[in-house]
Amino acid sequence: xxxxxxxxxxxxxxxxxxxRLAQDEIRPHLREHEHAGELPPELLQNVHSLGLTTLSLxxxxxxxxxxxxxxxxxxxxxxxxxxxxxxxxxxxGAAGLAxxxxxxxxxxxxxxxxxxxxxxxxxRGALAIVEGPVGFSPExxxxxxxxxxxxxxxxxxxxxxxxxxxxxxxxxxxxxxRNDPDPWKNLAFFAIEGRPQGLTASERLRTLGLETAxxxxxxxxxxxxxxxxxxxxKKPWHDVHEVIAKKRILDAARLVGCCRAASEYAxxxxxxRKAFGKPLYEHQALAFMMADMATKIDACRWLVWxxxxxxxxxxxADQALAEAAVATKHAIDLSVEVTSDxxxxxxxxGYIQDHPVEKWMRDARCLGLVDGLSVDADTxxxxxxxxxx
Amino acid sequence: xxxxxxxxxxxxxRDMVHMxxxxxxxxxxxxxxxxxxxxxxxxxxxxKFGLGMGSMDERAEEDxxxxxxxxxxxxxxxxxxxxxxxxxxxxxxxxxxxGPGLGGPPVKFxxxxxxxxxxxxxxxxxxxxxxxxxxxxxxxxxxxANISTTCRKDGNHYILNGxxxxxxxxxxxxxxxxxxxxDKALGRAGHRAFVVERDTPGFRVPKLxxxxxxxxxxxxxxxxxxxxxxxENLLGGEAYYEEKGKEGFKTAMKxxxxxxxxxxxxxVGIARACFEIARDWVKQTFALAQHTPRFRRVSEExxxxxxxxxxxxxxxxxxxxxxxxxxxxxxxxxxxxxxxGGMVQRVSAKxxxxxxxxxxxxxxxxxxxxxDQKVYDIFEGTGQVQRVVISRRIFEGYSSS
Numbered sequence: 008x009x010x011x012x013x014x015x016x017x018x019x020x021x022x023x024x025x026x027r028l029a030q031d032e033i034r035p036h037l038r039e040h041e042h043a044g045e046l047p048p049e050l051l052q053n054v055h056s057l058g059l060t061t062l063s064l065x066x067x068x069x070x071x072x073x074x075x076x077x078x079x080x081x082x083x084x085x086x087x088x089x090x091x092x093x094x095x096x097x098x099x100g101a102a103g104l105a106x107x108x109x110x111x112x113x114x115x116x117x118x119x120x121x122x123x124x125x126x127x128x129x130x131r132g133a134l135a136i137v138e139g140p141v142g143f144s145p146e147x148x149x150x151x152x153x154x155x156x157x158x159x160x161x162x163x164x165x166x167x168x169x170x171x172x173x174x175x176x177x178x179x180x181x182x183x184x185r186n187d188p189d190p191w192k193n194l195a196f197f198a199i200e201g202r203p204q205g206l207t208a209s210e211r212l213r214t215l216g217l218e219t220a221x222x223x224x225x226x227x228x229x230x231x232x233x234x235x236x237x238x239x240x241k242k243p244w245h246d247v248h249e250v251i252a253k254k255r256i257l258d259a260a261r262l263v264g265c266c267r268a269a270s271e272y273a274x275x276x277x278x279x280r281k282a283f284g285k286p287l288y289e290h291q292a293l294a295f296m297m298a299d300m301a302t303k304i305d306a307c308r309w310l311v312w313x314x315x316x317x318x319x320x321x322x323x324a325d326q327a328l329a330e331a332a333v334a335t336k337h338a339i340d341l342s343v344e345v346t347s348d349x350x351x352x353x354x355x356x357g358y359i360q361d362h363p364v365e366k367w368m369r370d371a372r373c374l375g376l377v378d379g380l381s382v383d384a385d386t387x388x389x390x391x392x393x394x395x396x
Numbered sequence: 397x398x399x400x401x402x403x404x405x406x407x408x409x410r411d412m413v414h415m416x417x418x419x420x421x422x423x424x425x426x427x428x429x430x431x432x433x434x435x436x437x438x439x440x441x442x443x444k445f446g447l448g449m450g451s452m453d454e455r456a457e458e459d460x461x462x463x464x465x466x467x468x469x470x471x472x473x474x475x476x477x478x479x480x481x482x483x484x485x486x487x488x489x490x491x492x493x494x495g496p497g498l499g500g501p502p503v504k505f506x507x508x509x510x511x512x513x514x515x516x517x518x519x520x521x522x523x524x525x526x527x528x529x530x531x532x533x534x535x536x537x538x539x540x541a542n543i544s545t546t547c548r549k550d551g552n553h554y555i556l557n558g559x560x561x562x563x564x565x566x567x568x569x570x571x572x573x574x575x576x577x578x579d580k581a582l583g584r585a586g587h588r589a590f591v592v593e594r595d596t597p598g599f600r601v602p603k604l605x606x607x608x609x610x611x612x613x614x615x616x617x618x619x620x621x622x623x624x625x626x627x628e629n630l631l632g633g634e635a636y637y638e639e640k641g642k643e644g645f646k647t648a649m650k651x652x653x654x655x656x657x658x659x660x661x662x663x664v665g666i667a668r669a670c671f672e673i674a675r676d677w678v679k680q681t682f683a684l685a686q687h688t689p690r691f692r693r694v695s696e697e698x699x700x701x702x703x704x705x706x707x708x709x710x711x712x713x714x715x716x717x718x719x720x721x722x723x724x725x726x727x728x729x730x731x732x733x734x735x736x737g738g739m740v741q742r743v744s745a746k747x748x749x750x751x752x753x754x755x756x757x758x759x760x761x762x763x764x765x766x767x768d769q770k771v772y773d774i775f776e777g778t779g780q781v782q783r784v785v786i787s788r789r790i791f792e793g794y795s796s797s
Contacts, residue, residue, distance in 0.1 A: 137753075141685075213759070281539075351778065355532065358771050365608035366608075368608070369608065372756065
């Protein structure tokens, strides 16, 4: 192995295809989607038939069998079209990542295969981990109690994407039968199929951006899950972190795509708009700003790729988790800066809805915070630095 | 003498304005944003307290202070204190404070006595009326010298043609101060300012903008098609332009020295609101978790926010102080505006980040303030234009040869 930034041939073709899709089908309709608050079935069908809703699925369950690097690259491309669409696509999503990472062969095929079916273009998965605004803590209040052949799950989860409509909800709960002093050891993931009794969701949450994605709080009141739906996993600490790391990397890749879209949009505007007798790009205050945007976006992408590569190689090893946290935190910070700067390049025109940059500025501030899964990325990095040094 | 103490008069005013903002502005902020208009209880309160427009007597008093070079006024410092409190209440709602708004200063600075009487006389404490200010055009924002709305004289009228963009209260205003050029080739010397009344033939408002934020404030596009404006509405009268010649454009620029610190201090008010919301949230959320690394981290971030806010506020105060002393302040105004415009972006983004998922929810005021704040680095001169002004002043007198 060496150091290389070269895309594999089979990925290149897919990237080109996704780029065209983003350009022709996604970008031109971003305001319609935003106002509708959801994605139209035709788009979902199209995206599904191209295999893009099942990126996280292994080949044996009908997915494309791409690794995380390839998935990240495709997410960047989709988000370049519009990050609101990339986030809100149907498919098993983060729940799929959890099952693919923690399930055994039987669980993977039983729980994930339905998502690959031709008619399943509107089927969604949800990952329900977070319980409070400060993100994830091992002090999980949701409990799973063994009763006969079932587990009975009770608790509340917050900020769950597609929590109200998911056909597969992966829930992190505390196994009530275990009482280890290390809270981590009592945790396990459970896969809830369909919409069983006791599984309800709040009204959809209204958010700063990402209006196409649907977030809600989820309530579990004695939801019965067959024991075979307890995901096998390895070690709970690693299980939780590996799943979150993978989810984070895809979000970080989407943020890179959003930044790239905003940066390119600003660049183009700067060649068309004149002030003080010359195009904007000839004004150094703006030209340097745009040069910085482009540079920082590339740097951020390489952080994302390296973390994705490490996760592909080593799964949830410590360094992979740390690198994923670094890439995520970096992407979250950068996207706020770049999207705001893109608005700045357009000036007053950037502030109104005739151009997409104001939307991307709102979307960027939302993504990475809205589901609460990454709020502790920064503290995780500093803890990791202290542990490894 | 270096002092940072508020006078008793300033303190009283700050407390009154704060109470007003807390009672009649803040509680309606989110609803007004959703509805895209000024809340009725706020407008009623403006009438009740006569907030929109000082009486003509107060105006006369203020004017005499302006004209007397020896008399020190504290009007600009007072307005720093008041504007911060108002923006703290809500930056969008307060743009609906009745009165001539940004149209006021050019009329005050350049208008004839007859014009002041005519255009200010229509405002009174118990009516809800607005004025507006139209300089920006679709093709000329920061580059305001490059406006292409034209005016030409025809008998007792000037005929205006062109369009103006991003005009605050541009639809509901009784009149708008409109900048136009008699001949683009003349540059600034060709600029003229007119007061265009709402029912003038040839004037229309084709569109209200949909914006990222400040949605409770009206932003209009104005179009002038063979719009016939009577000669009496040429600001300052024809004699003014014959006398001052090249200063035609100064009318537009002069008002910036006063309005930039004001806009900047509003950004300070927004940032302070964000800071307080985040601080209170942290206190509540981490009441039992003060030993955690996360708490230590967010405490540090709160401290950083407070530091940024204070630095920006002092830059604003200095610019206003200079103005009160009738000293040149365009560099200092630009410093205040450039710093505060960037600061409010950083601070509001951080407030949301600290609150994580709670911060991006639409029922949280910081969500709205984040959408509102961005324009503070854009209107009244972008951050980049401010930097041009500052650097020109720094290197004034140097030449490359």
